[in-house]
Each structure stands twice: as structure tokens, then as C-alpha cells.
Amino acid sequence: MVYLTRVEHFNAAHKLWNPSWSPEKNNEIFGKCANENWHGHNYEIHVTIKGETQKETGFIFNAKRLSAIINEYVCDKLDHKNLNLDVDFIKGEFTTAENLTIKIWEQLQPVLQAESVQLHCVKLFETPRIYVEYYG
Amino acid sequence: MVYLTRVEHFNAAHKLWNPSWSPEKNNEIFGKCANENWHGHNYEIHVTIKGETQKETGFIFNAKRLSAIINEYVCDKLDHKNLNLDVDFIKGEFTTAENLTIKIWEQLQPVLQAESVQLHCVKLFETPRIYVEYYG
Amino acid sequence: MVYLTRVEHFNAAHKLWNPSWSPEKNNEIFGKCANENWHGHNYEIHVTIKGETQKETGFIFNAKRLSAIINEYVCDKLDHKNLNLDVDFIKGEFTTAENLTIKIWEQLQPVLQAESVQLHCVKLFETPRIYVEYYG
Amino acid sequence: MVYLTRVEHFNAAHKLWNPSWSPEKNNEIFGKCANENWHGHNYEIHVTIKGETQKETGFIFNAKRLSAIINEYVCDKLDHKNLNLDVDFIKGEFTTAENLTIKIWEQLQPVLQAESVQLHCVKLFETPRIYVEYYG
Amino acid sequence: MVYLTRVEHFNAAHKLWNPSWSPEKNNEIFGKCANENWHGHNYEIHVTIKGETQKETGFIFNAKRLSAIINEYVCDKLDHKNLNLDVDFIKGEFTTAENLTIKIWEQLQPVLQAESVQLHCVKLFETPRIYVEYYG
Amino acid sequence: MVYLTRVEHFNAAHKLWNPSWSPEKNNEIFGKCANENWHGHNYEIHVTIKGETQKETGFIFNAKRLSAIINEYVCDKLDHKNLNLDVDFIKGEFTTAENLTIKIWEQLQPVLQAESVQLHCVKLFETPRIYVEYYG
Numbered sequence: 131m132v133y134l135t136r137v138e139h140f141n142a143a144h145k146l147w148n149p150s151w152s153p154e155k156n157n158e159i160f161g162k163c164a165n166e167n168w169h170g171h172n173y174e175i176h177v178t179i180k181g182e183t184q185k186e187t188g189f190i191f192n193a194k195r196l197s198a199i200i201n202e203y204v205c206d207k208l209d210h211k212n213l214n215l216d217v218d219f220i221k222g223e224f225t226t227a228e229n230l231t232i233k234i235w236e237q238l239q240p241v242l243q244a245e246s247v248q249l250h251c252v253k254l255f256e257t258p259r260i261y262v263e264y265y266g
Numbered sequence: 267m268v269y270l271t272r273v274e275h276f277n278a279a280h281k282l283w284n285p286s287w288s289p290e291k292n293n294e295i296f297g298k299c300a301n302e303n304w305h306g307h308n309y310e311i312h313v314t315i316k317g318e319t320q321k322e323t324g325f326i327f328n329a330k331r332l333s334a335i336i337n338e339y340v341c342d343k344l345d346h347k348n349l350n351l352d353v354d355f356i357k358g359e360f361t362t363a364e365n366l367t368i369k370i371w372e373q374l375q376p377v378l379q380a381e382s383v384q385l386h387c388v389k390l391f392e393t394p395r396i397y398v399e400y401y402g
Numbered sequence: 403m404v405y406l407t408r409v410e411h412f413n414a415a416h417k418l419w420n421p422s423w424s425p426e427k428n429n430e431i432f433g434k435c436a437n438e439n440w441h442g443h444n445y446e447i448h449v450t451i452k453g454e455t456q457k458e459t460g461f462i463f464n465a466k467r468l469s470a471i472i473n474e475y476v477c478d479k480l481d482h483k484n485l486n487l488d489v490d491f492i493k494g495e496f497t498t499a500e501n502l503t504i505k506i507w508e509q510l511q512p513v514l515q516a517e518s519v520q521l522h523c524v525k526l527f528e529t530p531r532i533y534v535e536y537y538g
Numbered sequence: 539m540v541y542l543t544r545v546e547h548f549n550a551a552h553k554l555w556n557p558s559w560s561p562e563k564n565n566e567i568f569g570k571c572a573n574e575n576w577h578g579h580n581y582e583i584h585v586t587i588k589g590e591t592q593k594e595t596g597f598i599f600n601a602k603r604l605s606a607i608i609n610e611y612v613c614d615k616l617d618h619k620n621l622n623l624d625v626d627f628i629k630g631e632f633t634t635a636e637n638l639t640i641k642i643w644e645q646l647q648p649v650l651q652a653e654s655v656q657l658h659c660v661k662l663f664e665t666p667r668i669y670v671e672y673y674g
Numbered sequence: 675m676v677y678l679t680r681v682e683h684f685n686a687a688h689k690l691w692n693p694s695w696s697p698e699k700n701n702e703i704f705g706k707c708a709n710e711n712w713h714g715h716n717y718e719i720h721v722t723i724k725g726e727t728q729k730e731t732g733f734i735f736n737a738k739r740l741s742a743i744i745n746e747y748v749c750d751k752l753d754h755k756n757l758n759l760d761v762d763f764i765k766g767e768f769t770t771a772e773n774l775t776i777k778i779w780e781q782l783q784p785v786l787q788a789e790s791v792q793l794h795c796v797k798l799f800e801t802p803r804i805y806v807e808y809y810g
Numbered sequence: 811m812v813y814l815t816r817v818e819h820f821n822a823a824h825k826l827w828n829p830s831w832s833p834e835k836n837n838e839i840f841g842k843c844a845n846e847n848w849h850g851h852n853y854e855i856h857v858t859i860k861g862e863t864q865k866e867t868g869f870i871f872n873a874k875r876l877s878a879i880i881n882e883y884v885c886d887k888l889d890h891k892n893l894n895l896d897v898d899f900i901k902g903e904f905t906t907a908e909n910l911t912i913k914i915w916e917q918l919q920p921v922l923q924a925e926s927v928q929l930h931c932v933k934l935f936e937t938p939r940i941y942v943e944y945y946g
Contacts, residue, residue: 170306
């Protein structure tokens with residue numbers, strides 16, 4: 131079993147806000163991330179697949195095809211977007227790094243499975259100092 | 267003459283939009299950066315000062331004091347903010363990397379001058395692949 | 403299960419020395435790391451916790467709180483210190499990257515457990531080219 | 539159990555080509571990587587070993603010795619070489635990142651085992667955006 | 675005057691060889707870079723332009739257009755190529771980092787000038803530890 | 811005129827201390843850097859030379875030779891050393907990043923001049939967030 135990772139990126143705005151809480155409670159819990167006018171990040175995403183190398187190519191899967199899938203199903207939907215307002219698959223939910231990573235997994239897993247590729251891990255850097263990993 | 271640089275960072279939302287243009291023209295010129303619901307970045311700022319080393323310290327200026335000034339006059343005003351809506355010194359103007367770098371210079375230069383420190387350069391990374399330098 | 407990592411850093415001096423060995427043997431085994439007058443590093447620490455996202459926040463744990471804990475229990479005790487002389491929890495033992503990583507785990511694990519947080523991994527970069535991981 | 543990683547690098551040329559396919563099929567599957575006149579990369583290799591810390595040193599294994607082994611058995615054989623033509627242990631096979639990582643594992647594993655060191659992972663960056671991990 | 679930099683990359687093979695020298699002399703002077711079967715690098719290129727911000731956009735020049743120019747006139751011609759054999763504008767000359775940087779400048783300068791953009795610097799990383807800057 | 815930079819690194823211990831001041835004043839001015847038992851850094855040094863490309867090589871100067879000079883005259887004298895106690899060319903002076911950069915310039919400039927090479931800049935990273943540049 132070999133693991134192959136492709137790195138992509140997208141830039142987006144978001145805020146952390148619990149609508150059932152008062153503004154004071156939101157500020158207390160989410161701090162500056164609760165700024166009503168949004169803030170944003172340069173997100174970096176590492177998508178790791180696993181499998182055996184194929185006899186005809188030496189690949190477990192074509193990295194260019196992997197890149198195309200990540201861009202079509204994830205980055206194109208998130209890049210230069212507002213995660214809370216513009217993105218079908220997360221709007222209405224907390225746009226924390228944790229949730230975003232899970233949602234990205236849910237976008238990619240069925241597409242990769244349909245190509246007989248096993249998704250191993252989605253790793254998302256919100257900043258160079260905060261990152262999340264999800265293995266399904 | 268020696269040059270000392272301190273690196274700091276802030277995360278912010280913004281959009282690029284010319285209100286005197288149609289939405290079509292804004293999209294044509296600014297592309298995805300014109301998304302009405304904002305996007306954002308992890309900005310990294312390099313502030314370079316120049317001077318001669320002081321006899322009593324071997325410093326040209328205390329890097330901790332430099333860091334405190336950058337945070338008070340720049341990062342605290344920009345971090346987790348919307349550059350177009352929340353920041354007194356740039357709202358109403360284009361929040362391009364170029365303009366933001368000039369505005370940051372204008373924030374820092376008088377404060378540093380008041381401490382007899384010569385500002386040399388402000389370098390701003392909007393993403394790891396786009397950065398701006400301004401020397402006054 | 404989701405994994406969240408926070409990155410922090412500290413700068414410290416140390417040396418590698420076995421007091422039961424001759425200076426010659428110390429130099430043979432530890433090489434330049436045995437320099438009696440110390441050397442030092444910019445250490446970078448990655449602390450990974452795991453858990454499920456909470457319904458009220460979308461967090462597994464507040465990253466700001468995680469950062470505060472790492473700083474209080476680890477970085478503040480190690481930053482700008484001599485690991486062999488100044489740090490209660492490692493002095494008298496080998497200050498190798500391996501031991502330091504284990505000791506940092508032992509500092510963090512009970513504090514995080516008291517907040518019902520599961521520590522997954524401590525990863526410590528001694529230099530950009532040497533790093534250690536410990537999972538308890 | 540503690541995990542220690544040493545990072546090394548080498549620069550090499552290669553191409554991806556299946557000799558049983560037509561040039562058209564090679565170009566279709568391998569794209570630009572099939573350029574008959576080669577292309578190349580700055581490869582970065584992370585070698586992770588695992589073990590318990592030794593009483594006399596606090597090391598699981600001497601990182602300088604680990605570095606020397608990686609250089610003797612891997613980097614010296616690959617650095618400034620053509621992977622398809624010059625390297626005994628991979629020539630005649632696909633020089634994909636996947637295969638190269640497996641071959642590097644096979645070079646290192648017996649040497650490390652002979653020194654009673656347990657190899658845990660070989661991680662190879664072909665570019666900053668594509669990397670492979672292999673655990674044997 | 676403001677300086678804007680766009681970073682792009684390409685992967686290529688090359689060798690350093692003086693055809694008027696013996697193989698021995700080539701090996702003596704160019705070392706491993708003279709390997710007859712080529713080696714290669716992940717090159718990273720920083721293209722810096724300078725100018726004043728435009729009233730209608732706040733840009734000195736559209737970074738997306740700058741990226742498109744760099745890709746059309748430089749990266750597309752160099753990526754996954756053999757610099758000595760495949761690239762019209764450098765083949766037959768030494769493919770040192772110095773020469774390559776000058777040649778890239780000569781490709782970009784007239785194109786940018788035709789768009790009234792002033793090229794300031796081309797900076798080329800051959801590896802993370804060797805880079806060249808050229809200002810015309 | 812072309813500029814060529816070579817990056818090297820060394821790890822060292824130091825402290826900032828003015829012996830004509832009280833401990834209180836040292837702590838007030840130098841903060842944690844005044845810790846009597848030392849602290850340390852992974853220093854990264856960028857040495858930039860300038861010149862014209864040579865007809866026989868396409869080099870302005872052989873980067874391997876430049877690396878060897880930097881290591882012989884700088885890194886070997888500083889690596890795994892205590893800057894205040896072990897290093898002839900800075901002991902007795904403030905080991906600030908500013909002074910260290912100037913002293914490194916003074917080590918390199920005559921050696922490079924003797925090889926007819928023009929030193930342009932020494933850039934020293936004390937941490938990833940503090941760096942100094944000196945142009946003589």
C-alpha cells in the first residue's frame with residue numbers, strides 16, 4: 131500500500147457564529163473569528179489517496195487527474211468564496227476548519243470511489259499554524 | 267547601515283470592486299476577486315527598518331518594540347477584519363495588495379519616525395505567490 | 403474522529419552530554435552537540451488533539467485555548483531557556499529531541515485530559531531537517 | 539515508541555514512459571512527464587525510524603548516523619543522476635514517485651535492520667505539491 | 675513606485691557542459707552537474723514589476739495577466755523540458771541559473787514593455803539553497 | 811550584473827548582555843534574551859555575490875566554491891558554538907543579529923575579494939520572523 135498526496139489551495143472568507151447565542155456569547159467563544167463583517171484565509175489542502183501501483187503506469191492514480199478532481203469538486207467551489215454564504219455544501223453549518231475538512235472529504239470520497247480510488251486523508255491548513263486532518 | 271526585518275501576520279476578508287463600474291465590468295477586470303460576498307487571505311507582513319547599531323545594545327532598534335508597534339498600528343487593526351468595511355485607514359479605497367502596502371507604510375512611518383527609526387520597506391504577501399514591496 | 407493541530411515555537415540552548423563518559427567519548431558519540439559551552443535551536447512544536455466536533459461550536463476544542471495551554475505549560479517554560487539548566491521537567495536528563503518530545507507530552511497530557519481533550523501526538527522540529535513524533 | 543525523522547534531498551532527471559505503448563498513448567497518459575528529452579525535480583526525502591530511547595544517549599538512533607546511511611545508500615546514488623538511466627535499483631522500471639519511494643525503502647530497510655533500527659516510513663516530495671509515503 | 679511580484683514554477687532537466695573542454699575538465703569544474711545523462715530541478719521564478727497604482731483599479735498591473743504572461747512566455751516553454759535540448763531561447767548556451775535568469779528576463783521584458791509595464795527583477799530559485807537575481 | 815545567492819545554516823547559543831548594566835537593566839532592555847544560562851537559534855545565512863557571467867562556464871562564480879568558503883570561514887566557526895564564548899570574531903561584543911551579520915560580512919569579504927568575487931549582501935535569519943541584511 132502506497133500513499134499519494136496532492137496539495138491544492140483556495141482563498142475564502144468566513145466567520146464563526148452561533149445564531150442561537152447572543153453576540154456577547156459569540157464574541158466570548160469565537161473571539162475575533164466572530165467578526166460580523168467576516169475575515170478570511172489562504173487555505174491549503176492536502177488530499178491523500180492510497181492503493182497499489184498499477185503495472186502499466188507505476189502510478190496508484192494519475193496525480194493530474196487527482197488534481198483535476200480536487201479542483202472541480204472542492205477548490206472551484208470554495209476559491210474566492212464566502213464559506214458561510216456561497217458554498218452549498220457547508221452554508222448553514224459552522225465553517226470551522228474541522229467541519230470544512232469533513233465536508234471536503236464528503237465531496238471527494240464518492241467521486242474518488244467512482245474511479246476506484248481509496249481516499250485516505252484530507253488535511254486542511256487554515257493558517258500555517260492551525261491544521262485539521264480527517265480520515266473518514 | 268544595517269537593515270532589520272520583523273515578520274508579522276494577520277487574516278482578513280476583502281473584495282476588489284469599482285463602484286463606478288457595472289458588475290460585468292467588475293467581474294471582467296477583477297475576476298473572482300470581485301465576489302460580492304468577499305473572500306480572504308492570510309497576509310504576511312515584513313517590516314524593514316534601517317540604521318546603525320547602537321553602542322549600548324548592538325541593536326539598530328529593539329525587535330520586540332518593533333513587533334509591538336507593528337501589532338498596535340497595523341495587525342490589531344487588520345486581523346480578523348474586513349478590509350473594505352472595518353479598517354479606517356483603507357475603507358472606501360481599493361483594497362488591492364498594492365494599496366494596502368502603501369497604507370500600512372503610512373501607518374508605520376510616522377510612529378517609527380517619532381522613535382527616530384527609519385522605515386525602509388514594507389513587504390506584504392497576499393498569498394505565498396503574490397507579494398508587494400513599497401519603499402515610500 | 404477529527405485531528406486538530408496547533409503549531410507553536412520556542413528558542414532554547416542545550417547540549418548533549420553523558421556525565422558518566424569521558425569528554426572523548428562524549429565527543430565521539432554526540433559530536434558537535436557535546437560542545438561544553440552549549441548550542442541552540444529554534445524549536446517548532448506541533449500539538450495534535452483528536453475528538454468529535456461539538457454541536458454548539460463545530461470545534462473539537464477551541465484552538466485559542468489549545469494555544470494558551472501549550473504556551474503556559476510548554477513554551478513559556480522552554481523559550482529562551484537552557485534546557486539542561488533551567489527547565490524543571492527535563493534537567494538532569496538527556497535533552498535530545500526524543501526526550502524533549504516525551505517530556506512535552508507528559509506536560510500536556512494531564513492538562514488536556516483535565517479539559518476532556520485527547521492528546522494524539524506531539525511533533526517537535528529541532529531543525530527543519532530533524533523532527534520527532536510521540537503518541538504516548 | 540518514538541519516531542525520529544531525518545530530511546535529505548537530491549536533484550535528478552527522469553521521464554515517465556511505457557515502452558509497450560505508442561508515443562501517442564504515452565503522451566495521453568503521462569502528459570508532459572513523457573517528454574523524451576527528460577525533465578527533473580528537486581526531490582526531498584523524509585526517512586522516519588521508530589524505537590525506544592537508549593539509556594546511555596537519550597537517542598533512539600544517532601541522527602548523524604541516520605543521515606550518513608541515507609546519503610550513502612540513497613542520495614549519493616540518485617543526486618544529479620538520471621533515474622531511468624543511471625540508477626541500478628530503479629532503471630528499467632517506471633520512475634514514478636510511488637515506485638521511487640518503494641525502491642528507496644528497499645535500499646534502506648536492510649541496512650537499518652542490520653543496525654537494529656526499525657524503518658517506519660519513507661516520504662518523498664517530488665515537488666512541494668506532490669508527495670508519496672510508504673510504510674513497507 | 676510600488677513593486678509587485680508574482681511567483682510561478684516549472685520543472686526541467688539540464689546539464690552543465692563546456693563542449694570545448696575534455697570530460698575530465700568538465701567534471702572538475704562542473705562536478706555532478708556535468709552528468710552526461712542530465713539531472714533536474716523544480717525551478718521557482720519570482721517576476722517583479724514596478725509602477726504606480728492605477729486610479730481605476732488600485733493595481734499597478736493585473737496579477738492574473740502577469741501570471742498569464744509568465745506562463746505563456748516562460749513556464750510553458752520550460753516546464754517538463756530539457757533546457758539544453760528543447761528550449762529555443764537557451765539551447766546551445768550554458769544552462770546555468772545565471773544564464774537562465776538572464777534569458778527569462780529577455781523573454782519577458784519586451785512583452786511587458788508592450789503592455790507599458792516596467793520589469794524590475796527576475797529571481798530564479800534553482801534549489802531552495804541557490805538563487806539568482808537579474809535587474810536587466 | 812547578476813546576483814547569485816547561496817543559503818547555508820548553523821545552530822548556535824548566545825545571550826544578549828551589557829556588562830556595564832545591572833541585571834535589572836539587562837532584563838528590562840534585552841528581556842528573555844538576557845537569560846544568563848543562554849538560549850539559541852537555528853540561524854540561516856544567505857550570501858549574495860554579484861558579477862558578470864564568465865564565458866567559459868556561464869557562472870559568475872562556482873556555487874560549490876562559494877558554499878565551501880561560507881562553510882570554512884563562517885559556518886564551521888559558528889555551528890554548534892556559543893557565540894559569546896567560542897567565536898573569535900564576535901566574542902566580547904554584542905551577539906545581536908545585527909552585529910553577527912556585520913561580523914560575517916567581515917569574515918567573507920576579504921576571502922571573496924581574494925578570489926576576485928564581489929560580495930553584495932549578507933542576510934541572516936535569527937528566526938523565521940527576524941532577519942538582518944548588510945551590504946558593507
